Amino acid sequence: MTSASAASLTRADTASEATGAAGLVAQGVSVTFRRGTQVIDALKDVSLNIPRGTRAALIGASGCGKSTLLRVFADIVQPTSGTASHYGLTPAEARANRVYALVQQGSTMLPWRTVIDNVALGLEIAGTSKPERLERAAESLALVGLKGFEKSLPAELSGGMRQRAAIARALTLRPRFLLMDEPFGALDEITRDRLHFELLRILEETGATLFLVTHSIAEAVILSDKVVVMTPRPGRISQVIDVDLGQHRTPATREDPRFGHYELMLRRALHHDA
Amino acid sequence: MAQLMHRVVLPVTFGLAVLVVWQGVIEAGMVSKLVLTGPVQIVTALITEAPTLLSNGLITLTEAVSGFVLGSLAGLATAALFIRFGALQRAVFPLTILMEAVPVVAILPVLMLWMGNGMAPKIFIAAFLSFFPMLVNAYRGFSNVDADVQELMLSYSASPEQLFWKVRLPAALPFMFTALKLSACSSIVSALVAEWLASDQGLGYLIISYGQGYRVADVWAAATLACLLALAFYGITAAGEKWALSRRTR
Amino acid sequence: MTRELWMGRGARILPPVVLVAALVAIWGWSAATGLLPRWLLPGPGAVLHEFDVSRAVLLKHAQVTATEALGGCAIGSVLGVAAAMVMTLVAPLRQTLYAYALASRALPLIVFTPVLVIVVGRGIVPVMVIVSVTTYFPVFLGMMRGLERSNPDRMELLYSLSASPTQILWKVQLPSALPYLFAALKVAASTAFVNALVTEWIAANAGLGYLVMVSGQYFRLPLMWAAIFSAALMTLALLGLILLAERLAGRWTQQATEV
Structure with a gap:
């Protein structure tokens, strides 16, 4: 993959970016669910600012509201109070303009479509012409290392390959934000390790902002510049830790003493809260 | 509040509107009274004919429920045998699926030659139609046990009987209720239809004889009662399912 | 191998x-x-012989029943699928009518046959109407269940791509619902002929059901069994056709449940 074609996967800067507007912002976001007579505070007064270009991870025990926060940004869950925005756009506007792309835990392939038709789905819905969307889908498939599997059916791919295809599907939209909800959660650790560095390379090549929900401490440290720690009941942010491991990371980064230091910090933060 | 509006108000309003328009069409004389009757007339017929309707309804219900119970029990027992003896299952199971394709109710004229025109052939048909859903679903339920759970039981060196009573039977309960709900409907229908052919009692018979006399309101009344009976039978079965499985579904 | x-x-x-x-x-x-005893059940030879002797009679009545059952089944299925699609897209319609459709599955709608006969008279029409109605509800309900139970992750994905309800229906819900549709069609196919036969008893002067009834009354047992077997064979043929169609659509129906 040459960097020239990778650059073409990055969305052209718009006016709001040029003015230096903030990236992913949440201001006093609260979400309450009703389950029967029970009222659950999924999120309570969450404020957050992820500058553009940042790789951010959201970590916490299950049920702490981290997926809910991601879904607020994706315009899937409406906040009970407070606001969320992407580069100054509301989540609804961001969804309508396909500013963000969502990668779910299961790769969510439509099993009756070939891999390339799955990857081109977003463009197809946006009404892009068939030759163009196939070309762009092929580009992103090459970027995630799935060249040659265009005509395969999802069932013929391994779990790791399907997850790559899901990432490729997100990339074809040339999003400014990748919203990833435990994208590697269902994979074995060996595949997961390999995909971590693939994702880092793709982010470097496209310049997209990452917003990753995870419950793996090692994953949060290796993938992000900023780790947001959340605690459950009610879901709120307890700590934001900057991870200073440099822009370019390799498997060797894990042997860096600072890596272990950050892991320990996160573990303490999570356990302290519990 | 909005939910209540959507789930109750809209359908009820629609239902009432249909009834009012229907009655209006009848009152305006747009359709001959020999052909169609209105809701008011049907309710009146339900009340005036109540003794006849109820005594015949009871007969139909007896036939349907007896057949339902007998057929379901037989289906359950057969499924248990199939689970215990695999060879039996392999030989007979495909046949049972074939049998489901046979228009069993259509054999009724034959059954009447064998059993006369009393309640027996109707009960037989209702039982026959309840047998297959229970057999197929209960067998599927018995087989639906997690491989993990089977391994666990094996590690405890549980006997096949223990596996059946402690694991397979409870695992099959939701499947059995699926069959019971199906049979609740079909046993009523088959009892009614069987009464069409030869009988001098039961709701099915009543519907036909009213029809032949062109007693339009009475036909509707009898058919409505048949629907109410079927709905009640189904409702009781569904309530039983809800009660039995309430702890399992979250 | x-x-x-x-x-x-x-x-x-x-x-x-x-x-x-x-x-x-x-x-x-x-x-x-x-x-x-011969009066109980004639031997297989006698029934086979009857197929030969009464070929013309059987064919004539089988044609009537086939028209009623296949026609009714087709009409009911098409209407059922169409109604499910419309109700998926139009929420107020669904909220108004779905409760009635759910209740209808427990109703013995066939008991309204005498009412129908009073309105339209005897013949193919009332039988076909009854078969359509008894096909419509299971197909409609099966399709609705399939459309409703589309994998929530897939629905969420399409939503995040800001797909329209129509796009979601065509690209996700409809293919996901195919296994449910085929299950419903199998049920409908196995009941179509029975319902046609039974309705013929009181609503028609032709068809295999009528033949079964009349030959029973005249104690022509081999003919009666030949008619019953004909109906069974036609049911199996229809079921076979649906199974074949399901296999042809296998790419959707099998895998839609897997990944």
Whole structure:
């Protein structure tokens, strides 16, 4: 993959970016669910600012509201109070303009479509012409290392390959934000390790902002510049830790003493809260 | 509040509107009274004919429920045998699926030659139609046990009987209720239809004889009662399912 | 590989075939020895002979029943699928009517046949109407369930791509609902002929159901059994067609449940 074609996967800067507007912002976001007579505070007064270009991870025990926060940004869950925005756009506007792309835990392939038709789905819905969307889908498939599997059916791919295809599907939209909800959660650790560095390379090549929900401490440290720690009941942010491991990371980064230091910090933060 | 509006108000309003328009069409004389009757007339017929309707309804219900119970029990027992003896299952199971394709109710004229025109052939048909859903679903339920759970039981060196009573039977309960709900409907229908052919009692018979006399309101009344009976039978079965499985579904 | 396949297939097919053959042999033997009285059940030879002798009569009545059952089944299925799609897209319609459709599955709608006969008279029409109605509801409900139960992750994905409800229906819900549709069609197919036969008893002067009833009244047992077997064969043929269609659509129906 040459960097020239990778650059073409990055969305052209718009006016709001040029003015230096903030990236992913949440201001006093609260979400309450009703389950029967029970009222659950999924999120309570969450404020957050992820500058553009940042790789951010959201970590916490299950049920702490981290997926809910991601879904607020994706315009899937409406906040009970407070606001969320992407580069100054509301989540609804961001969804309508396909500013963000969502990668779910299961790769969510439509099993009756070939891999390339799955990857081109977003463009197809946006009404892009068939030759163009196939070309762009092929580009992103090459970027995630799935060249040659265009005509395969999802069932013929391994779990790791399907997850790559899901990432490729997100990339074809040339999003400014990748919203990833435990994208590697269902994979074995060996595949997961390999995909971590693939994702880092793709982010470097496209310049997209990452917003990753995870419950793996090692994953949060290796993938992000900023780790947001959340605690459950009610879901709120307890700590934001900057991870200073440099822009370019390799498997060797894990042997860096600072890596272990950050892991320990996160573990303490999570356990302290519990 | 909005939910209540959507789930109750809209359908009820629609239902009432249909009834009012229907009655209006009848009152305006747009359709001959020999052909169609209105809701008011049907309710009146339900009340005036109540003794006849109820005594015949009871007969139909007896036939349907007896057949339902007998057929379901037989289906359950057969499924248990199939689970215990695999060879039996392999030989007979495909046949049972074939049998489901046979228009069993259509054999009724034959059954009447064998059993006369009393309640027996109707009960037989209702039982026959309840047998297959229970057999197929209960067998599927018995087989639906997690491989993990089977391994666990094996590690405890549980006997096949223990596996059946402690694991397979409870695992099959939701499947059995699926069959019971199906049979609740079909046993009523088959009892009614069987009464069409030869009988001098039961709701099915009543519907036909009213029809032949062109007693339009009475036909509707009898058919409505048949629907109410079927709905009640189904409702009781569904309530039983809800009660039995309430702890399992979250 | 092929040999193993054959052995596997043989192990599946052989036992029921042997059993059927044995049953037919016992049936023939007990009829021949008079163990099974002729008035109870004629022997297989007599029934087969009847297929030959009364070919014209059977064909004539089978045609009527086939028209009613296949026509009704087709009308009911098409309407059921169309209604499910419309109700998925139009929420107020669904909220108004779905409760009634759910209740209808427990209703013995066939008891309204005499009402129908009073309105439209006897013949093919009332039978076809009853078959359509009894096909419509299971197909409609099966399709609705399929459309409703589309994998929530897929729905969320399409939503995040800001797909329109129509796009979601065509690209996700409809393919996901196909297994449910085929399950419903199988149910509908196996009941279509029975319902046609039974309705003919009181609503028609032709068809296999009518033939079964009349030949029963005249104690022409071989003819009666020949008519019953004809109906069974037609049911199996229809079921076979649907299974074939399901296999052809296998890419959707099998895998839609897997990944």
